Amino acid sequence: MTVATGALVAPTTKAQARWNQMLLVRSFHYTRTRTGLALVVLVAAVAVFGPWLAPHNPFAFVGAPFSPASATAPLGTDTLGRDLLSRFLDGGRTILVISLLGTVLGVGSGTIVGLAAGYSLRAVDEVLMRFVDMLLAFPGIVLALLLITVTGPNLAVLVGVIGLTFMPLTARVARAAAIQERESDYVKYAEATGRSLWAILTKEILPNITAPLTVEFGVRLTRAIGLMAALDYLGLGVQPPTADWGVMIQENQPGLTFEPLTVLLPVAAIVVVTIGINLVTDGIGHAAAGADRKVGD
Amino acid sequence: MTISLDQPSHSSALVEVKGLTVTVNARRPYDIVRGVGLSLAAGEVLGIVGESGSGKTTTALALLGFARPGTVISGSVRIAGTEMVTASEADRRRARGSLVAYVPQDPSSSLNPALRIGAQLDEVLAWRRRDRRQVDKTRVTELLQKVKLPTTREFLRRYPHQLSGGQLQRICIAMAMLKRPRLIVFDEPTTGLDVTTQGHVLETIKELVGPEGAAAVYVTHDLAVVGSIAGRLGVMYSGLLVEEAPTPTVLCHSAHPYSKRLVLATPSVTRRRELHGIAGTPLNPRDRHAGCPFAARCEFAEERCWQVGPQVVEVSEGHRSRCLRAIEVQASQAAASLSGRPGWEEKVATTSPVLTLAGVYASYGSHTVINEVDISVGDGECLALVGESGSGKTTLARCISGIHPDGVEGYLGFDGRALEWPAKKRPREALREIQYIFQNPYASLNPRRTIGHLLMQPLETFGIGAGYAERRTRVAQLLQRVALPAEYENRYPSQLSGGERQRVAIARALAAQPRLMVCDEITSSLDVSIQASVLELLGKLRREENLTMLFITHNLGLVRAIADQVVILQGGRIVEKGPASSILDGPAEQYTFELLANTPVLAGPVGAGE
Numbered sequence: 053m054t055v056a057t058g059a060l061v062a063p064t065t066k067a068q069a070r071w072n073q074m075l076l077v078r079s080f081h082y083t084r085t086r087t088g089l090a091l092v093v094l095v096a097a098v099a100v101f102g103p104w105l106a107p108h109n110p111f112a113f114v115g116a117p118f119s120p121a122s123a124t125a126p127l128g129t130d131t132l133g134r135d136l137l138s139r140f141l142d143g144g145r146t147i148l149v150i151s152l153l154g155t156v157l158g159v160g161s162g163t164i165v166g167l168a169a170g171y172s173l174r175a176v177d178e179v180l181m182r183f184v185d186m187l188l189a190f191p192g193i194v195l196a197l198l199l200i201t202v203t204g205p206n207l208a209v210l211v212g213v214i215g216l217t218f219m220p221l222t223a224r225v226a227r228a229a230a231i232q233e234r235e236s237d238y239v240k241y242a243e244a245t246g247r248s249l250w251a252i253l254t255k256e257i258l259p260n261i262t263a264p265l266t267v268e269f270g271v272r273l274t275r276a277i278g279l280m281a282a283l284d285y286l287g288l289g290v291q292p293p294t295a296d297w298g299v300m301i302q303e304n305q306p307g308l309t310f311e312p313l314t315v316l317l318p319v320a321a322i323v324v325v326t327i328g329i330n331l332v333t334d335g336i337g338h339a340a341a342g343a344d345r346k347v348g349d
Numbered sequence: 350m351t352i353s354l355d356q357p358s359h360s361s362a363l364v365e366v367k368g369l370t371v372t373v374n375a376r377r378p379y380d381i382v383r384g385v386g387l388s389l390a391a392g393e394v395l396g397i398v399g400e401s402g403s404g405k406t407t408t409a410l411a412l413l414g415f416a417r418p419g420t421v422i423s424g425s426v427r428i429a430g431t432e433m434v435t436a437s438e439a440d441r442r443r444a445r446g447s448l449v450a451y452v453p454q455d456p457s458s459s460l461n462p463a464l465r466i467g468a469q470l471d472e473v474l475a476w477r478r479r480d481r482r483q484v485d486k487t488r489v490t491e492l493l494q495k496v497k498l499p500t501t502r503e504f505l506r507r508y509p510h511q512l513s514g515g516q517l518q519r520i521c522i523a524m525a526m527l528k529r530p531r532l533i534v535f536d537e538p539t540t541g542l543d544v545t546t547q548g549h550v551l552e553t554i555k556e557l558v559g560p561e562g563a564a565a566v567y568v569t570h571d572l573a574v575v576g577s578i579a580g581r582l583g584v585m586y587s588g589l590l591v592e593e594a595p596t597p598t599v600l601c602h603s604a605h606p607y608s609k610r611l612v613l614a615t616p617s618v619t620r621r622r623e624l625h626g627i628a629g630t631p632l633n634p635r636d637r638h639a640g641c642p643f644a645a646r647c648e649f650a651e652e653r654c655w656q657v658g659p660q661v662v663e664v665s666e667g668h669r670s671r672c673l674r675a676i677e678v679q680a681s682q683a684a685a686s687l688s689g690r691p692g693w694e695e696k697v698a699t700t701s702p703v704l705t706l707a708g709v710y711a712s713y714g715s716h717t718v719i720n721e722v723d724i725s726v727g728d729g730e731c732l733a734l735v736g737e738s739g740s741g742k743t744t745l746a747r748c749i750s751g752i753h754p755d756g757v758e759g760y761l762g763f764d765g766r767a768l769e770w771p772a773k774k775r776p777r778e779a780l781r782e783i784q785y786i787f788q789n790p791y792a793s794l795n796p797r798r799t800i801g802h803l804l805m806q807p808l809e810t811f812g813i814g815a816g817y818a819e820r821r822t823r824v825a826q827l828l829q830r831v832a833l834p835a836e837y838e839n840r841y842p843s844q845l846s847g848g849e850r851q852r853v854a855i856a857r858a859l860a861a862q863p864r865l866m867v868c869d870e871i872t873s874s875l876d877v878s879i880q881a882s883v884l885e886l887l888g889k890l891r892r893e894e895n896l897t898m899l900f901i902t903h904n905l906g907l908v909r910a911i912a913d914q915v916v917i918l919q920g921g922r923i924v925e926k927g928p929a930s931s932i933l934d935g936p937a938e939q940y941t942f943e944l945l946a947n948t949p950v951l952a953g954p955v956g957a958g959e
Contacts (some may be wrong), residue, residue, distance in 0.1 A: 123602070236794035244752045244772050245810050246780040259797040 066109030075263065079332075079339035088331025095325040099144025110295040118307040118314065130314050131304050140317050142295040147284070148325070149208060151276035154214025158270045158276075167253050167261075171234050181227070184220040192217040193282060198274040200288045210289060214279060218272045225268050229261035270333025273334025275327045281322055297321055319341035355490025361390035363564045364412075368424035369434075371407050371416060371588075373635075373681065376920045381420065381634045382407050385590045386661075387583060389532070389564035394555075396579030396596065397568045398611070400876035402631055404588040408535045409568045413449050414441040429531045446473060450525035460509040466520055467505030473527045494525040496553050515546035519553060526561060535567045537689045539574060543737040544903060551578055567862035569902035570876060572615045573906065573949040576600060580795040581667075583740050584608045588634040593886075594668035600951065604662075604670040604679035606647045614881035616906030617951040618933065621695075624910050626882020630846055640784050641673070649674050652843040670704050684799035693888040693911045697928075701765075703728045704749065704865055709759035711741070711748050711921075718744045722759075726865075726914070731891070731898040733929065735905065735910035735944075739912065742901045745790075746867050750785035751775055763865070779812045784858035789869040790850035794842040800853050801838035804828070825854040832885060848879035852886065859890065866891075867899045872907070884911060905948045909933055 079085045107126070108114055115122065115129045122128070127136040169180040187195070203209050224314045229258035232238060234257065242252050283289035284298025292299055297318035364387070371382040382404040389395050394788040399405040407417070414433035416422045426447040428449050433441060445451070453459040460469060470480075471487050475481045493500045496519040518538055524532055535554065541549040558565045575596075581634045582599040584592040584607065592605040603609045613625045629646040640655035641647070647654070654673060662675045664874060671698035672678055702725035711719035718741045726732045728803055731841060736742040749761065751772030761768040763783065769775050789795035794803055806823045807813070814820040825835055831852040842850055851871055858866055868887070888911065891898060902908060908915055912929040917940065925938045936942045 237789060238795040240752045241785070241787065241857075243795055244750050244780065244785050245807055246772060246777055247806075247810060255913040256795055260795070329624070 075266070075336065075339055079335040082338060084331045084337040085335025085339075088328045088333075088335065091324050091328030092332060095144065095321055095328065096148065096320065098141065099148050102141030102144055106135075108138040110134065110139045110142040110205060111293055113136075114126045118311040120311065121331050127313055127317070128311055130300070131307060136314055136317065139295040140297075140321070143297045143300055143318060144321065146207075146294060146296045147277065147291050147298055147322075149281050149289075150210050151214065151273060153211045155218065155269060155276045155279075157211060157215030158218025159222045159265065160274055161215060161269075162222025163226045163265060165219065166223040166228075167230050167257060169223065170230025171226035171249075171253055171257060177227075180223070183293050184223045187216065187220040188224075188317075192279065196279065196283060197286075197288060200283070200295040205283075205288055207289060207290075209285070210280070213283075217279065218276070222268055222272065223266075225264055226261065229264050230257055231286040233257045233260050263337075266340065267333055270329055271335065274329045275335075277322060277326060277329075325343045363388040363391045363393075363429055363683050365427040366412070366425065367427075369408065369411055369426060370423045371404070371411050372421050373422065374419050374421060377445070378590055379637065382411060382588045382635075384424070385585075387590070387593070388452060389566070391531075391562050391564055392559045394558055394565045394567055395579070396575035396576050397566060397585060398518070398570065398572055398580045398582060399568075400570055400631060400878060401584035401825055402587075402633065405568045405585050406536055407588075407914070408585065409451070409536045412534050412566060413445055413451055415445075415746055417617070432744070440790060445529065447528040448530055448644070449532040449534065449773055450528070450530040450532065451517075452525045452535045454540055455616050456521045456538075457514065459507065459521060460517060462509050465506050465508060467502075468511070470505070470524060470527065472521070472641065473524050487511055488527060489523075492526055495557055496520075496523045497549070505767070513546070514542055515550060518542065518550050519548075522550070522553060522557070526557060526563075529561065529563070529639050530561055533563055533565045535560075535565060536817065537569050540569070540571075541908045544655065544735065544905070545943060545947045547574070548949075551949070554578060559599040566853070571949070572600070573617070573951040576951055577949040584611065587632045587637065587670060591640060591643070591671045592662075592669065594670075598668055602679055604675040605662040605672045606649045606678050607643045608647075609678065611878060612951070614878045615951055616881075616904065616910040618906045618909050618945065618948045619950055621909050621930070623693075624881040624884050625864050626885050627878035628882065630848070641671075649678055655676065664865065678691050690699070692885075693731070693894065695930075696731070696913050700728050702726055703764055704899070705760070705762040706745075706749070707760040707762070709745070709748060709761060711744055711753055711758075712756045713744075718921045719748065722918075722921075722923055724916055724926070725925075726897055726899060729891075729895045729897055730913045731900055732914040734899060734901045734910040734918060735903065736918035737903060737944075739920070740918040742903075742918050744921075745918070746785070746869050746899065746901050750867050751780075752785070757848075777811065780860045781807075782864045783867065784861050784863035785867045786851075786854050786858050789874055790847055790854050791804045791842075791874075792869075794850055794857075794883055795856055796842055798826070798841070799838065800833075800840050800842070803842075803853060803859055804838075804857055807857055813860070813862065827860055830859065831856040831889070846879075848883060850880075851875060851883055855883070855887065855890075859894075863896065865897045865899065867901070869901045870891075870903070873902070873904070887911075905933065905945060906951070917944070 111134065113133045114124050114135045115133050117129060117131055117133045119125065119129045119133070125135045125137065130136050130139060165180055165184065169177040196216055199213050200209060213344060239252060239256050242256050279299040280289055281301065283300045287302065290296040292303060293343055300318040301315055308315050366387040369382060369385040370377050370380050371803045372380050385408055387395065397405050397408060402612070409626045410417065411422050412426055414422065414426065414436060422434050424434060431444060431448060433444060436444065457652040457866050471484045486600060486861040490500045498504065498516060498519050512520070536853045539550050544552060544847060551574065565577055567575055579596055582594065582596045583590050584599065588609050592599060592603060593610045599608050600612055603612065610625065610627045614627060616624055617693055627646050632642040632645065639654070639658060641659050644650040649716065657673065659671050661671050664670050664675050664679060704726040706722055706724040709719055709722045710717060722745060734742045744753055748757045748770065751768070757770040758920065761770065770780060772780060801824055804827050805820055808820045808823055814823050826840060828835055828837060833849060833852055840851070845853065873884055875883060890896065900912060908929060914924040914927070915929045915932045919940055924940045925932060925936065932941060933945065935947060
């Protein structure tokens with residue numbers, strides 16, 4: 053039996069993969085998805101390959117603070133006289149990676165909580181959702197501040213903070229979607245044939261709520277980048293002297309009036325990636341709505 | 350259909366429709382209704398019958414000069430001398446309501462939920478609020494009386510949600526007739542109603558149309574309903590009017606193969622006879638070819654049927670058919686070509702019952718929906734559970750399969766063992782032996798799974814077949830047994846038609862090798878030709894596997910066609926039970942008698958396999 057079940061996993065995942073693939077392919081019919089993806093790839097490329105392309109060590113002093121563009125520093129220098137271009141090229145990784153990991157954690161745990169609550173209803177639902185409500189009662193940033201003040205800022209804590217902030221929001225979305233599916237006849241059929249709780253949750257319900265969850269992931273990712281930038285700005289995120297777009301906004305503020313590029317460059321990168329992710333999410337959302345309509349009738 | 354549209358109508362007809370065509374404005378335009386020609390005299394009711402996608406509703410709307418967005422009407426619709434198709438939008442709007450009126454399928458969504466009934470009735474007569482005070486209330490009162498509704502002020506002050514479905518539909522009928530239109534278009538007005546309510550509404554329509562001097566077009570998918578109300582029938586298929594004749598002629602001496610098969614597919618409440626489905630699926634007007642659209646499903650089809658689009662043939666006075674072989678079709682004995690296919694044999698079990706229910710109660714929260722129900726079903730029998738909406742028939746079926754979510758009390762026994770509730774407390778073997786098939790095949794199949802996986806799942810859950818390879822073979826066999834092509838294994842449910850999906854659901858139930866199949870209105874969302882073929886399939890499977898069946902339905906015609914035993918439910922209680930033929934022929938209870946009296950009778954067809 054176990055061997056046979058193992059053999060059955062392959063086509064199941066294949067079918068599921070085909071559906072997801074279909075969703076992405078469909079979303080690509082929209083210009084917004086393609087534009088968004090181009091923007092995301094652009095910024096991601098800067099973050100990934102930037103460190104190798106940087107002309108200087110991001111921590112090295114190459115000139116006077118806030119000096120204008122020159123041969124040594126193509127975009128000028130920052131508040132301490134370090135090369136702005138090098139710091140910009142080096143500063144994308146931390147913020148994007150932490151945001152991504154935090155979102156994966158938050159949306160992942162939120163999905164599990166939401167599915168469990170939405171399917172079981174009654175007692176389990178009450179307990180889980182009241183806990184979720186408790187977390188929701190804190191404004192996101194306050195919860196983050198509280199935790200970081202207690203533990204001190206390190207990367208794992210930042211990922212955890214983003215995850216914890218997003219978990220309740222995703223849990224609500226996943227629960228609402230799961231409640232709708234649990235009433236459907238195919239779930240009733242699974243119950244009538246005695247499928248296990250785990251199979252019903254992961255094989256029957258989860259595949260049918262991927263569309264709202266994909267959209268949720270995109271929305272949360274942009275919020276995560278914003279949240280990270282805010283934490284950096286407040287000095288609770290990534291710590292100087294690490295080169296990081298959020299940190300750069302904060303430390304270069306004094307030069308905003310006479311050397312605005314030092315602040316606007318990291319701001320622009322965050323804006324572009326946020327718009328890009330939103331456009332892709334929007335496209336996927338549209339494609340999912342269209343696909344589900346087709347399924348519906 | 351090259352009739353000059355400029356010429357004035359010489360006939361005395363009140364409504365004259367010529368070459369009515371509705372075209373979809375796509376990159377490659379196609380006609381969803383093509384060349385429909387009709388004429389109606391005052392007081393006449395013409396039935397238009399067709400299955401889903403046949404263009405019957407589009408035709409009905411086109412009679413009002415209304416085209417859904419993206420479509421264009423051409424041809425001519427002349428009502429009492431007024432041309433609807435070429436009229437300006439303003440003229441058409443004035444004509445609607447006063448010259449031609451429409452009664453929609455779903456009254457609850459066509460009345461404004463935020464306005465009182467009285468206001469909505471007055472609105473028909475006086476569009477502006479300040480004119481409403483001068484409205485002639487006598488006409489409103491007169492019509493309310495005619496549709497057998499109260500005329501009290503209290504009643505007129507109600508909102509739509511405070512009325513029953515039948516009352517709402519009567520309000521819609523009264524609204525349609527207020528301004529004495531010359532043509533009334535009924536678009537499946539009784540589809541969502543219970544049989545008793547349907548009977549009353551049909552009665553009302555019959556009494557109203559004639560005396561008002563109007564003509565009526567009654568659109569429906571149900572031959573029995575239209576047979577009881579219309580003097581003449583038009584049969585539509587793939588956007589074409591394929592036959593038009595007096596109702597008895599269509600039912601008994603049809604000259605079109607499609608009408609002929611449609612009659613054979615429709616269950617009759619008066620006589621047990623074979624139901625014969627029509628193989629294949631209707632042609633989408635988009636894929637229309639030069640030949641006859643029915644050719645692919647037609648047993649009379651010849652080589653030329655694929656090449657020449659048939660013209661309308663006048664078979665006899667007032668009987669027109671769009672078939673190249675109309676005369677031969679009419680002369681042929683349809684029964685002859687279909688004989689030799691046994692279906693649902695009557696069966697009386699002699700052994701002890703397989704399924705026993707004793708003193709079963711079920712509730713939703715504090716509301717009891719099943720009250721002391723005792724049922725027993727013998728081995729290999731087919732028991733029909735009949736009731737109107739709210740009778741608890743689905744709840745009872747769900748108690749048996751263990752998926753009723755709330756409290757169930759009493760004894761449920763299967764094969765001598767007690768059945769636990771809910772399903773998860775039952776042993777795997779009991780879950781396997783009782784298989785439930787849902788009403789709506791659009792919801793019962795997980796949309797993210799291929800058909801192959803859906804069929805694989807019960808095999809996997811119940812450990813049927815050793816190993817993946819053997820199960821794959823079984824899946825292929827299952828598809829074959831429900832007459833679906835093998836390549837459907839890789840399709841998703843959304844790529845299948847309703848009938849095909851229900852076949853998949855049947856195959857999935859069969860995969861578990863059950864002893865009892867609980868079929869919950871499994872054909873109510875399907876067209877009659879598809880319903881008949883699904884039932885044919887079930888009848889065959891039942892015989893081969895000696896399946897015991899519990900068939901839930903509200904359709905007494907179906908009961909007549911397939912059931913051995915009948916249980917009539919009302920408000921969660923059993924009204925009457927016993928052998929199907931004796932209950933249908935001589936009901937002992939008043940309620941059963943009323944149900945039977947209100948069920949439209951399909952008059953006259955010479956049934957096959959008698």
